[in-house]
Amino acid sequence: MPSRDAKPGAPLNRASPPTVSSHAVTTPRSSACPGLLRIVPARDGGICRIKLPGGVLSAAQARAIADASTRHANGAAELTNRANLQLRGVRNGHEAALSAALIGAGLGPAGALSCADDVRNVMISPAAGRDPHALIDTTPLCGELLTLLQGDARLVALSPKFALLLDGGEQLARVDHPHDVWLAASADEEGVRFVFGLAGCPAPAGENSNPRDHRDSNGTGALAAVPASRVPALLRALLHTFLDLAPADATRMRDLLATQCADALLRHAQRYVDFPLARDASLSHWQRHIAADPSLRLGAHAQRGDGSSHVGGQPPLGRIDAATLRALAALAQKHGNGRLHATPWQSVLLPDIATTAVPAVLAKLIALGLACDPAQAITHVIACAGSAGCAKGLADTKTDALQLAERLPAGVDVHLTGCPRSCAAAHRAPYTLLAAAPGLYDLYRRDGRPGFGQCVAPQLTIDEAAALLARLARSTPHA
Structure with missing residues (x-):
């Protein structure tokens, strides 16, 4: 598994080959969601969705996507609201060639389970490991969770919509999307722990914020907290509990919570872990330690530690044509670390930009048609x-x-x-x-x-x- 001391922004999902669980593979829940191997027809052609581990892709992968979109689709990529990419207008008869090109670029699931593509749904901050306000770098832990999701053969039965949030306490964070399981860093006298809940969102900071207002319709609010070292085991227990108890037509955690109370789910999950797992009443009013500020995805902002910045821009309505994607890849290689971070606001972040290069990078993003100022209505x-x-x-x-x-x-x-x-x-x-x-x-x-x-x-x-x-x-x- 990735080390907790991994360099911030190190590629995720490149761990040693995962061990497949002894559980029998459950029949996957049917879905019309597009994926890397399941290209779904639409009015303008096929749709292919590319899951990006931690929202990150290398410059080489960006160029491969640009080439593939030109050769097999409509020549553009769309940023999604879960920090992934999708290609539209996939031409009839080009589906297999497109999937093969993307897999060849390293954009498929790690390990032997190609069907695990659907379940790679872990959202972290696009500034994970770099945000000055974060309580913990979630990048290594995200890698561990992706290894779990791709290595346990039973988990391929989860719906492609089943999604996880791993919140490190960053200021640049999307925490208003309901997730099936959310985990949020919280500091106390014992250090950093992860508070978790089901079918909802972490409650935002603020005296006037009521945690009950930030659940999904069937969500739980904060249930309990565990140390970072126990997060993979906790998640495995919760996912197997869902598969044990949810009927075949239940695709989301909210569906299960409509028929089972959260305490019953925790009792069932207890059989999968060797540490106590029960509701912590003291967390009923828990809130994030800092308010999220999505405007930080735009423009230049200082990173933690080394004096560098991340620079971000938003293409109109999240659509990037192939030429722009290639230009962004070149920019990341010339002035950054050679990687692009997709954000769940359908924008792009270039991390590790030296202070002296910030004006040039901002000017280039603007010249490419990206909005870099939150005052811009688009x-x-x-x-x-x-x-x-x-x-x-x-x-x-x-x-x-x-x-x-x-x-x-x-x-x-x-x-x-x-x-x-x-x-x-x-x-x-x-x-x-x-x-x-x-x-x-x-x-x-x-x-x-x-x-x-x-x-x-x-x-x-x-x-x-x-x-x-x-x-x-x-x-x-x-x-």
């Missing part, structure tokens, strides 16, 4: 593929999102979705525009209720939506 807009790429989409959300960004008030976060499935956003955005027909949207405002929240106004054009959002932003500036 960094506050996300959109699904829409009707141009998806048969379920009722409007051309990508085109409409670009139009909206030109009129959007400062600091207003908006999610455009072509249908209620909300593929582009795993979190609940402050405002959601749900397509009702081509060019028409129902506007929702988040208010704590399930789903998108309260419907503020139906059947709006983009211009009408922009004007209403401006009025709402003035009346509720912290929405």
Whole structure:
């Protein structure tokens, strides 16, 4: 397993060959999610999703993706909201060649279990190991969890949507996405431990924050805490508990929690570990030690330790064409450590940039069309593929999102979705525009209720939506 003393940012998922569990392989849950080997048809061609260990890819891998997308797909890559990449427009008959090219670039699962591609869903901060506010470098532990997921043959039965969050306490952290299991670093007199919960999010810092407000609809809040050394065993116990108890049609932890209480799951998980595993009532009001600040993904910010910086930019709506991807790879090699970090805000981070090189790197990102300032409205807009790429989409959300960004008030976060499935956003955005027909949207405002929240106004054009959002932003500036 990777050493806890591994250099920050060292490649994940390159451990020694994993040992396959003696458990029988459970039948995988059916899924329409795209993967590296399962290219799913869509209106604009096939979709291939590439899981990036810790959100990281090397410059050589970036160039391989650019080449493969040009040869076999539409010539662009899309950043996803879980810090992965996907290729759209995969041409008919090119599926096997595309998968082979990506596997040849080292983008497939490690070890002998090719079917483990689906379960490589561990999210960490894109600044893991470098964030000055972090309590622990989660990079080595993330490597251990990926080795577990790829080495235990039974875990291939998990849904491709089943996802894990490993939060090191960074300020640059996406902690508003509900995860099936979340683990968050917390400091106490015994050192750093990982608090964990099921089907939800770590509660953010703040006196006015209620931990109960940050669960999924069936989430648990913080249950207990374990030392970092016990996290892999804990996770294995929780995943096997899910597979032991969840019916075949249950794909997410929230589905199991709808029928079993969290304490029952902990009691069942106890049989898999040799340390006490029970709810810790003292954690019922636990919160992160620092508020997350997603604006740190943009521009240049100092890293921990050596005086270098990470520099980030966001391509419009997360789409990077092949030429831009090759240019980013060259930039990472020339001024950074030769690696790119995808972020769950559909942006790119270049770590380990020397202070003297920061102005040149920022200028290059801007010249490539990436937004590097959180004041730019395009960094506050996300959109699904829409009707141009998806048969379920009722409007051309990508085109409409670009139009909206030109009129959007400062600091207003908006999610455009072509249908209620909300593929582009795993979190609940402050405002959601749900397509009702081509060019028409129902506007929702988040208010704590399930789903998108309260419907503020139906059947709006983009211009009408922009004007209403401006009025709402003035009346509720912290929405």
